[in-house]
Amino acid sequence: MERLILRRLQADGEEMILNFGPQHPSTHGVINFMVETDGEVIRKAIPDVGYLHRSIEKIGEQVGYPGFMPFTDRVDYVAAMFPNEGYAIAVERLLKLEVPPRAQWLRAISCELCRIASHLISVGTMAMDIGAFTPMLHGVRERETLNDLMEALCGARLTYNYHRVGGVAFDLPEGWRDRTLRFLDHFDRFLVEFDRLISFNEVFVKRLAGVAVIPAELATDYGLSGPNLRGSGVDWDLRRDLPYAAYPNFRFQIPVGKGFVGTVGDAFDRYYVRCLEMGESSKIVRQALETLPEGEFMAKVPRRIKPEAGEALSRVESARGEMAYYVVSDGTEKAARVRVRTGSFTAMGIVDAISPGLMVADLVALIASLDVVAPEIDR
């Protein structure tokens, strides 16, 4: 592997080849970058992934449709509701199953709370990578409350296994709604404080403004999605443009990068889009809790799930981008193929193209602003 990379890098003895990782002091996961530098400036940074490959797609072909749900949590354990939902929607499409409205609403609520939790980690670790340790811990403190809420809802703090094919697993516990509303009241004020602490801090802005600019055409060409794509100025969000589940019933804005302090598509845009998205998710959860319909939270699903031969694609707007599940059924109880297309995989693909010319410190900012997590890349 080293020889292959070195041949590609055409090292001529002048530059230095560094291994960034695979053990990072940040939480992006086990990812390795082979970085060829000329002093502080990078010539080329080649990502080297696969340290967390757990053959989840192969497992999907072996455990049967309902049994795969816990594995979907592990596809992105930082924001585990989205893989759950994506897989459930794909199988429901194969079964041509209607999900009851209460389940749709509960899915939306749990997913949006999960989005807040995931973004807290994302912006927090980004600030930590830039050198400010305090915002990360404030974010984690808020996330602790979210973890408590999730634990009350589905029993787990990280890998929820909450959605099921046909609905959700549990209904809201007593008092959960009030707890969540109280948390959201506090959280909206926390966001203001967070902004004041770090977002427009002069040093922070100087580190991120105009750094690692990804123009919109490049972002689309490389298949970027989610906040990365919106940070580059492309106004696209699955929840509004191809709505699914309960999202048509809620009103919310889609923050799009517009060069808040620098160029459109720089690292700060991607960061700030996530900050704003947290506020929007808070609004969605409030609306959902107010309009939560009564009824069942699980459809009538056959005991053995054996869809007809066919294939279905489901797309959900995950915290890290667009997560697409492509489930192929051959008429038996086990899927013929379960494919997960994640936002982080394509985001890693763009690092190679953007990194030449960056400084080493900017590479850290780039990786942090793309919000990649290793489980999504490697599955």
Next chain:
Amino acid sequence: MSQPLAQPLAEPSPASKRRARGVLGLTLAVGVGLPGALFGLIVALSPLRTIVPAGWSDGEVFLLHAVGLVVLAVVLVTFGAVISGMSVWWEMRVSSRMQSRVGYNRVGAGGFLQWIADAVKLLLKEDLVPAEADGVLFRAAPYFVIVGFALTFVVLPFGQSLIAADLDVGLFYVLSVTALVVVGILLAGWSSNSKWSLFGGMRSAAQVISYEIPAGLAAMVPVLMAGSLSMQTIIQRQGAWPWQWNALTNPFALVAFFVFFIAQLAEGNRTPFDLPEAESELVAGYLSEYSSFRFAIYFLVEWGNLWVMSAVAVTLFLGGWQVPGVGLDVYEAARGAAGSIPGLGWWGLQVLSMLVFVAKTLFLVNVIIWIRWTLPRIRVDQMMSLCWKYLVPFAFVCFVGTLFWQLLVTARPWAALATGVALTGAGLVATFFFLRLTLRNVSAVGDRVDLTNW
């Protein structure tokens, strides 16, 4: 935010209460006793170098002074190490509160003895020297660093007569001796024979060397105002009240104070200038290959530098040990005859001046800690451009401005007092608005200031 516990925590048993009280007692004993003993020794020993007891021969006096100096040197180095450890504790408690965490709370009451535990742990670790590393340089590098740190204590004026050696070139001595630290860092980065260490060492060397320039230039401003390089003279030429401090009596000196402070942050490798140890980028930079005691030395020096940086800044700009209301003649009057042991009043004044100095230095140490946990770190090229494009020109302007200021003050002596009062007033107003804004921000989030939560 979370639900209350189902049943309240059980009342602690008498045995554990006794144990908790014992731990608290031990903590207080160490926390108050250790620095108290060291400070006391400094107070007791520092004047010894000038006392000439009646009836002693020259040889005996020389021996007395020599022994006194050696003991004082040991006490000062110990003080440096102890203050470094206690700064670690304080920083960790403060930072944990800023980050909504509990912080150290296991070893000793309030986690106070944690630094002792950490030091012992580091001493007991395996001492690794990488096979590929340059053995001699690798082993030698920490010594440069600690020598550069320890030697500065010689000229730190702890009180009116509490200085190990009041060199005529005190400030010059400090600036030159702290440059030894650069040598240590460069050697560490190079001899570790690792790319990451080399990166960190180069960055750090560039940073420290560059920031010596604005630090030196800004330090020239109090020298101009006092007319001497000696630390004690610089303090004596200032007054005790805030409007008589160097920083507030001369607007150029105020700017120079900020330039000096920033430059010292950079020299001490503190955030926002901690690129050489940027954890998320280079793991530990030039320290990556060090373990055990050698690593402990680097850490000791980094935290001890907080004290040294602040002490020098306090000396130069914030009036040093001057006690408000006590003029220089009071010390002279209490001193008595040159040969005799001074009376109790004089010792009391010394302790008072030392307390003033320690209070001011601790305040600046707190500011440094506060900055570290608030600001992110800046990039290498931004750091260099900050130094050369901003700090150095500012320092030059302050230097030249002070020259004119001195002329003005000679012609119109009331100008110094007027500026001092004006700047002090402005400072108080700014502090008031800052505190008000802080309280507003805190209540905007629904929190409140709770000083009992310690």
Next chain:
Amino acid sequence: MTVQEVHERLLARFGDEVGPLGEPKVDPFCVVRAARIVDVCRFAKEDPALAMDFLEDLTALDWPKRNVIEVVYHLFSYRHRHAIVLKVEADRAAPRVPTVEGVWRAATWFEREVYDLFGVEFAGHSDLRRILLPDDWIGHPLRKDYQEAGGYRGFDNVRENPLVELRRLDERARAAAAPATVPAPAATPPAPVPPATGEKA
């Protein structure tokens, strides 16, 4: 445009190189001849009426019974919000498909993954090497007939059933605790049956 209209447009341009749109077994797809896939993709991207500028996914399916590996392309257009699924059938023994890297750069990594896990060679790819698995891995795991090679570089991939192992350790501990007066328990471990609740080492 609906999927049918998109398909008709492709048919109009490429004739019989683009297969018919399958019945909508939830999502319909059409099979494209391998040789023309690059042209079809480029047309889909650059034609203003289609404008499929987003390569949603590029993956593969293994059908050992039909002896093909299907490479699947999910295309989407942000401007028109329509999508289509294209498939290329490659011979399972030696699957070779031209690369669409030149059309969407996202394909670079997708195709590397398909090569890694299915063994499909993409002709013209700039950097076709394994991405998720180590470089010296043998085999392509997502194929249906993939057999594990029995370990990797000395790491075993088989281990004893933990319940059997725990039961054996239990017995050993019991034998060590009880002195020699007690006859030694049977040496053979019992069959690997899940124990009743509560029995755990």
